[in-house]
Amino acid sequence: MTKCVLMPLLIILLLCSAVFTVKADDAALRILNNQLQLLALLPEGQEFAEDLRSMSRGDLNLQLELREGIEQDIAYFWKRHGVPLTFNTLPPDADSLSRALALEPQGDDYLATSSRIRYLIWLAERHQWPRLDPGGWLSPGDSHLLIPTIARRLYWLGDLGETPGNDKLYSPQLVSAVEAFQSRHGLKTDAIIGPDTLRWLNTEPLQRARMLAGNFVARTVYKQQLGKRYLLVNIPAFELTLVDDNQVQLRSRVIVGKPYRQTPLLSSEITNIVLNPTWTVPRGILRRDLLPQIRKDGEYLQQRHFNVYDYQGNKVEESAEAWQKEASGRFPYRLVQQPGADNALGRYKFHFSNGFNVYLHDTPDKHLFAKANRALSSGCIRVDKVEELASWMANNLVRDKRSWQRMQSDYQTTQWFAFEQRLPVHLVYWTAWIDEWERTQFRSDIYQLSPGVKVATQAQMRLDTEWANKPEPRSGGEAHLLGP
Incomplete structure (x- = not known):
């Protein structure tokens, strides 16, 4: 009697187990297929496109046979780009669903990005554009x-x-x-x-899907180097984000370099904030921008509070007419703009070592932040919410807080303030992403870098050790850097 009861129960359990396994395998294949759709859109995604075609041609049994090879392809892709997966720590007997889920890159935006890409592919297949x-x-x-x-x-x-x-x-x-x-x-x-x-x-929808896929991978790879505290500028988005303890502390509009004077892609560390900076005009900006102004108006130098020095460091004073004549020739002088309301760097400059001689700074031209296209500078980054950024740095990083407070009413004395800790800064180039409200964002390729900017710009990901190891500037000095 007992055997008669147990045998049907055993059969039912086996059948339930088989049904569960089939459903788990089916779910695992869908998860793998979703990631293959994303990776196949990359410039280097030919192998994943072939995996997709193979999967679509076969029945469930053939797809299950192909699964292991596809898993290895996906795992190797992320390993090659330095993105850790929980897949690599799974036990050998892990079920198919666990393996598929463990192949998904960790990140809040993966599922939303994958879902949007699938929708865009669907849209491309069903509607003319x-x-x-x-x-x-x-x-x-x-x-x-x-x-x-x-x-x-x-x-x-x-x-x-x-x-x-x-x-x-x-x-x-x-x-x-x-x-x-x-x-x-x-x-x-x-x-x-x-x-x-x-x-x-x-x-077209498929072009949008490609942008999302490429930028998602680039962002995912790049994020591996980000710590709990950093400042990030997304150049084509004209936006600065300050993060501390993994929480956004500040977002600000920024102005970046013009297409022919591009802000470079790099990683470095902000080491100093300069209060009331002077501006030593680079030769290129002098020739292209300032000399034409001086030729028109010899009073321009005095009106904009420029001091003029010869190459021996001696201050030179001439009449307005003489400066107009000098500006038509070789002009063997160096211009240094003094602190003040019309100084091109404004009230603050944020210094970080780099091989391009760029930095973040304030600006007297606040009205430019209202423009949609803010690729307007000579390479440096102008910050809209500069007061908030300076205040955060003063409270969290500046070493000599007493002097900082004392000098807040001084608008003429140039002073460098060193930091207790360096602040990592990243200048990146991302043109598509899903925001925190799961809205798809796209930005124009202002420097025409796509598809050249793909998976991860390795130069962006590494700090330039040569510059990072250089000593910090001494307080009170003024570096000869690229103009704003």
């Missing part, structure tokens, strides 16, 4: 044949919440959607569909 050319600018209240197509694209991309109809009027509902779209692409949120907005509307 012909190039739109309205023949001019479109403003709220306009009527145009392309308005319904624009509305559908905004709906597909998640900026328009309701299913669009065939209304050819640029309605208030569409205005809100266009402004959301412009915000996600770093554009001026004016609801005017001009060349920049149209260019992003014409960006």
Whole structure:
């Protein structure tokens, strides 16, 4: 009697176990497939694209046979790029689902990025994306044949919440959607569909997916070097982020270098903050920017509080007419702008050693931060919330806090303040990501570096040891650095 009862129970348990195994295997294959879709979009993702094709051609049994090789391909990819996986610490008898999950890179944005990439691939497969050319600018209240197509694209991309109809009027509902779209692409949120907005509307879903995939891998690789405290500037986003104890302390708009005077990609450490800095004008900026001003107006030097020195260090004084004449020739002088309201570096300069002679600083031209495209400097980085950044550094890093407090009312004396601890600084170039609200963000490739900027710019990831080992500047000195 007992055997009669036990045998059916055993069969049921075996059947349940088999069903569970099949479901676990099926889930594992879906997880692997999701990651393969992301990795296949990379410039070096040919092997993953082939894995995807192989998986799609076979039944479940063939897919299970291919699984082990695919697992090894994915594990080797992340190992090659220095990203640790829990896969490498799994026991040999780990089940398929555990192995697939352990192959996913650790990060808050992986699942959201993977999901968005799958949606964009789906969108590319099911909808045509012909190039739109309205023949001019479109403003709220306009009527145009392309308005319904624009509305559908905004709906597909998640900026328009309701299913669009065939209304050819640029309605208030569409205005809100266009402004959301412009915000996600770093554009001026004016609801005017001009060349920049149209260019992003014409960006195909598969191209967007490739941007997300490449930038996700680059960010994931780069984040391996970030500690609990650092300052990061994303150049094409024109944004600075200060992190302490893994928490964001400050976000600020920044101005970066023009396309022909690019801010470099690098990692270093901020060692000093300079209060009331002087500015020694680099020869290139002198020739391109200042000499034309002096030729127009000989009073320019005095008005902008420049001292002029010969190459022996002697101060030189001439009349306005004489300076105009000198500016038309070889001009064998060095210009040093004194501290003050119109100093090009503003009130603060944040110094970090690097082979490019760039730094972060304040600026008197605050109105420029309102621009959407802020690639406007000569290579250095101008910080909008500079007072907040300086205050945080004074409270957390500055060694001589008493002197710092004493000099807050002094706007003329230049003073270097050393830090108790160096602050890592990273200048990076990321053009697509999922933000903390799971919104997809895209930015223009202002320096035309993509797809050259891929997986991880190794030069970015390593501190330049030659510069890092140099002694810190002495308090009171002023380095001859690249202009702002």
